[in-house]
Amino acid sequence: MGKTEVLAALEALIQRLELTDAQPFRVKAYQRLWEVLATLPPAAWQSTEALDLALRGQTGIGEGLRTTARTLYETGTVPLLEELKQQIPDSVVELRRLPGLGPKRVQELWRELNIVSVDALEQAILRGKLQGRKGWTPALIERVREGIAVYRAQRHLLLYVEALRLWEEATAPLRAAGIAPELVGEARRALPLVETVEGVLLNEHANKAQALGWQPMEGKRLRHPHLPVFLHLVEKAQWGIELIRLTGPAAFWETIRTRLPQKVEVFTEEAAFQLAKLPYILPAWRDWEDIVEVAERGQLPAPLTEGHIQGSVHVHTTYSDGADTLQAMAEAARALGWKWLGIADHSQRAAYAGGLSPERLAQQRAEIQTLNSTYDGTFTLLAGVEADILPDGTLDYDEGVWRQLDYIVASVHEKLQMTKPEAMQRLERALSNPYVRVLGHWTGRLLRSRPGYPIDERRILEICAQNRIAIEFNANPYRMEIDWRWVRHAAELGVSIILTTDAHAVFELEYWRSGLAVLQKGMLPPSLLLNAQTTPPFPML
Ligand SMILES: [Zn+2]
Ligand SMILES: [Zn+2]
Numbered sequence: 001m002g003k004t005e006v007l008a009a010l011e012a013l014i015q016r017l018e019l020t021d022a023q024p025f026r027v028k029a030y031q032r033l034w035e036v037l038a039t040l041p042p043a044a045w046q047s048t049e050a051l052d053l054a055l056r057g058q059t060g061i062g063e064g065l066r067t068t069a070r071t072l073y074e075t076g077t078v079p080l081l082e083e084l085k086q087q088i089p090d091s092v093v094e095l096r097r098l099p100g101l102g103p104k105r106v107q108e109l110w111r112e113l114n115i116v117s118v119d120a121l122e123q124a125i126l127r128g129k130l131q132g133r134k135g136w137t138p139a140l141i142e143r144v145r146e147g148i149a150v151y152r153a154q155r156h157l158l159l160y161v162e163a164l165r166l167w168e169e170a171t172a173p174l175r176a177a178g179i180a181p182e183l184v185g186e187a188r189r190a191l192p193l194v195e196t197v198e199g200v201l202l203n204e205h206a207n208k209a210q211a212l213g214w215q216p217m218e219g220k221r222l223r224h225p226h227l228p229v230f231l232h233l234v235e236k237a238q239w240g241i242e243l244i245r246l247t248g249p250a251a252f253w254e255t256i257r258t259r260l261p262q263k264v265e266v267f268t269e270e271a272a273f274q275l276a277k278l279p280y281i282l283p284a285w286r287d288w289e290d291i292v293e294v295a296e297r298g299q300l301p302a303p304l305t306e307g308h309i310q311g312s313v314h315v316h317t318t319y320s321d322g323a324d325t326l327q328a329m330a331e332a333a334r335a336l337g338w339k340w341l342g343i344a345d346h347s348q349r350a351a352y353a354g355g356l357s358p359e360r361l362a363q364q365r366a367e368i369q370t371l372n373s374t375y376d377g378t379f380t381l382l383a384g385v386e387a388d389i390l391p392d393g394t395l396d397y398d399e400g401v402w403r404q405l406d407y408i409v410a411s412v413h414e415k416l417q418m419t420k421p422e423a424m425q426r427l428e429r430a431l432s433n434p435y436v437r438v439l440g441h442w443t444g445r446l447l448r449s450r451p452g453y454p455i456d457e458r459r460i461l462e463i464c465a466q467n468r469i470a471i472e473f474n475a476n477p478y479r480m481e482i483d484w485r486w487v488r489h490a491a492e493l494g495v496s497i498i499l500t501t502d503a504h505a506v507f508e509l510e511y512w513r514s515g516l517a518v519l520q521k522g523m524l525p526p527s528l529l530l531n532a533q534t535t536p537p538f539p540m541l
Helices: 003-017 024-039 048-055 063-075 079-087 090-097 103-113 118-126 138-154 160-176 203-211 236-247 250-259 269-275 291-296 326-335 358-374 420-431 457-467 484-492 506-522
Strands: 182-184 197-202 215-217 221-223 229-234 311-315 340-346 380-388 407-411 436-439 470-474 497-500
Touching: 003 024, 003 063, 003 079, 003 090, 003 160, 024 063, 024 506, 048 063, 090 103, 090 118, 103 118, 118 138, 160 197, 160 203, 160 229, 160 506, 182 236, 197 203, 197 236, 203 221, 203 229, 229 236, 236 250, 236 269, 250 269, 250 291, 311 326, 311 380, 311 407, 311 470, 311 497, 311 506, 326 340, 326 358, 326 506, 340 358, 340 407, 358 380, 420 436, 420 457, 436 457, 457 470, 457 484, 470 506, 484 497, 484 506, 497 506
Parallel strands: 197 229, 311 340, 340 380, 380 407, 407 436, 436 470, 470 497
Antiparallel strands: 182 197, 215 221, 221 229
16 A cells, blocks of 8 residues: 555555544554654655664654555555444544544544434534534524535545645556656645646656556556556657646637647647747746736746745644744754744633744743743744734734734634624724734634635735834645635735744644745745745734
8 A cells, every 4th residue: 555545545544543532642653653654754765774764763653563564565454443444334434534523523423313324414513403503503504504615515525635645655666667657737826625636747758657547548658556646648749739728727728739830749838838939937837817918027936945944933842732842843943944923822712723922932931932042043033922813903912912923813712603704803803903023824714614704905005014014924734725726916015924833743844845835826026925034024013
């Protein structure tokens, strides 16, 4: 089995285990295994022995978990998972994908109300079966009802990182054999949600690919034997043009096609753009309807590059609900080559997430100062907080606390059920607080499960421009917002964007890479990307 299948089986196991009365430490152990496996390099997936070796000596991975990993790798399942599958149907586990439904609530639905699927839950809501039950507020019920609609519309879509993971895994053997396919379609355009994972391969390599198990399908394509990935077979002399056509979107291709001479040989994409008398247009930009005109006017921004990322903010630690210590997060950021990292644990209001009392926050600030003194100016930790925007729009804590901090990320975490006027009133008040440096979460959407609360995007951007508040681009794979479509408007108004990972563990810092790819879609000039500063951007007044 490959990485994707092993991780999926392990996730299935964890989600089921959480619905039993298993001890939390057992669940945590499997979660730890998932995290470690997710970050192993491709070499570790070559054989059982390589995998076992890679797991040896990893913190929190004992003999039992190594056996689990080996068995999953060899057979795709383990006895415990099979046993749990007998007890808990897939359709019950699916309920976890809806907003507001943690393990406890799903257990309640399943065991006490015999609700065993999303459809059954929708029926139960319509019939008012949840009303009046403990904890089921009208707002929560409404949130779940809305979540069901989003889930139905997006359930078949892949998150951008999932699409990339599939692509990497499916094509690794081809690359190892010296034949390099190239990604096309929505994943190449870095859309946050992707429907199909597809690539192109030179026709002359088709036999080699088939020898590696790829199977012919209609329309001059090959499909992977068991992953949902396929390859278009393309002639060398058409490579450049086919890359543009298959990367899409269709409207972009139509525009380019009319600018190209008929029947030409074009070996590279760059050459195709030259023939079309255009500068190279990044795949991520091609979803903009006016992109060809922008290119013709010579107004394309300089691309954002990975080298631009000198630091980031908004990470959590064990002070609140993070899995790794302050020091571990700092070391991981240093290992990435970053010059600065802004800590932002949860504020006291977020009690469910271990929000910090003012005293704990002060303690953390002291630890940050101590750590900073050991870095000799080569690296800086910023003392911040992710302060809850309370329902009335005021910020958690008070001025005495705010003024001690390097920066504040202000985010809405509770009472997300708002009308547009309610949301605007709440946000406008929060954004008038002079200590806020970053607006977090934008609308609070979660891809495939939660629509964001409605806001007047333009107005929020104007306020942020006026008050010199940066807006985060949250690279968590489920968030990926501020939505890329609004990044361009932000740039027009001169609003700075800061790429954040919202990492709750060291391995989540890696989200910066996929986040940057999606952020690129927003055509942000590097000058407005705060991460590009070599010295910390806060305090920035
Ligand atoms: Zn948050
Ligand atoms: Zn956060």
